[in-house]
């Protein structure tokens with residue numbers, strides 16, 4: 283069998299058949315290239331999908347985080363509390379927004395932000411808490427919303443990996459003050475290039491975000507808001523996303539089914555993190571290994587591609603470490619040494635899944 287890829291974006295493109303080409307052609311022929319009818323329609327459809335009133339299209343998931351944090355900061359509040367195991371996106375965005383970082387450890391079962399850890403770090407300096415729904419699993423949004431509300435701190439959900447995840451009948455992105463999405467090509471809702479969005483139920487916050495994404499304009503050529511920039515989701519990408527949004531739930535279900543197979547096949551030397559309900563959209567299939575190097579070598583020997591999400595926690599990143607107060611984050615550090623990502627995307631064939639399972643069972 284040929285090598286089994288971690289992801290194969292061409293298969294995703296082909297799975298959508300002629301619909302993508304038609305959508306792209308329609309956008310190109312319309313004469314609108316930014317902030318036109320496709321973008322406006324997509325904003326409305328995304329807001330409906332998430333179950334919030336406002337969606338604001340932007341250029342990427344990192345831009346979405348940066349704009350959300352810029353919109354929330356102020357009144358002397360300049361600290362962002364977040365996890366250190368989520369790829370550094372929120373941290374980079376916080377620094378871009380001129381904010382300081384304070385890292386909280388994560389829950390050992392979910393690897394998402396632990397409300398008990400967060401609560402200890404909240405004070406009058408904190409501008410926002412960012413929870414990343416890591417690997418596609420909805421974090422403890424109820425617990426976090428509670429400690430944030432008690433401290434008067436807004437909660438930001440980073441839904442880049444969790445579009446479509448559901449908890450108590452509500453979608454990821456509808457729990458926080460504001461939520462961010464990325465449509466980077468490997469995400470569960472993928473553009474054919476860069477894209478992102480911020481969603482919120484707060485009309486005033488949505489208006490600030492709309493101004494911030496376009497130079498700080500309150501109206502054309504009037505720069506009212508400081509901290510503005512240019513970050514737009516273009517018409518072609520919006521048209522692609524409109525084709526794919528209605529297909530997200532089916533893709534997520536397929537991802538969950540693949541991870542279920544891995545859980546059933548996994549040997550006792552590793553723990554496959556389950557994706558056993560619609561609170562998890564299976565963005566990444568992650569296993570915790572006692573001996574990652576050995577597991578990775580055995581999988582590579584059988585032609586199974588793997589990766590590590592993420593090998594270096596934020597508080598140990600060269601450019602971010604100076605922000606950290608030196609506390610140890612034991613769960614984060616342990617996970618960084620043991621996580622390993624297996625192939626998982628909707629177009630993975632059953633034969634490929636069987637093959638990965640065969641190798642997993644022997645580890």
Ligand SMILES: *Cc1c(COP(=O)(O)O)cnc(C)c1O
Pocket residue numbers: 342343344345368369371372414440442443464465466476477478
């Ligand atoms: C991909 C990702 C981002 C960044 O999105 P870009 O569109 O690449 O800027 C942010 N947060 C998380 C959790 C991600 O997985």
